[in-house]
Amino acid sequence: GDSVTQMEGPVTLSEEAFLTINCTYTATGYPSLFWYVQYPGEGLQLLLKATKADDKGSNKGFEATYRKETTSFHLEKGSVQVSDSAVYFCALSDSWGKLQFGAGTQVVVTP
């Protein structure tokens, strides 16, 4: 079945550092790919998405490119802030619209 694997956390960074969270997937067909973010004490928010190969999703300075050849959707941000501290989930959607989530990666940004 479909699955999503993302790097384990926690990832601890200093402010203004470069962030990469690796995400790879296994799926039949051509899923849509998503990054969701869960800030402390808040609900799950859609951060960005990509629906086909080579698409780049971007939002709030975060980017991720749908790489079909490597079945990856790595999340990047060039300069993180303390406010980016959160848990980040990579997810894919099958043709029925059901989401399969990765385990989540906690990111801690220190001043």
Next chain:
Amino acid sequence: SAVISQKPSRDICQRGTSLTIQCQVDSQVTMMFWYRQQPGQSLTLIATANQGSEATYESGFVIDKFPISRPNLTFSTLTVSNMSPEDSSIYLCSVETASGTYEQYFGPGTRLTVT
């Protein structure tokens, strides 16, 4: 996106009892889903709530344990029946607001503790 509310936001329940969680959306949506997030874990899909018909459950989840209603296009309930401490989780509903986009927006969640 859509504004999604859930009630209750949290509850502490005794084992053996049942709790019904409500999910209300401010606009009509085709797809509604229920997820569970166990402590420190990722989200797992429980079922797709189908309007006017029985919910579609994922492997490992059954209707007797998690009955779901979807009387219209803006409302759904999830009941956690005969609860045990292992049911302590955050339960979230989500909606797909634009058909075919596969973008899902989540409610704030219901934090359930079973003692």
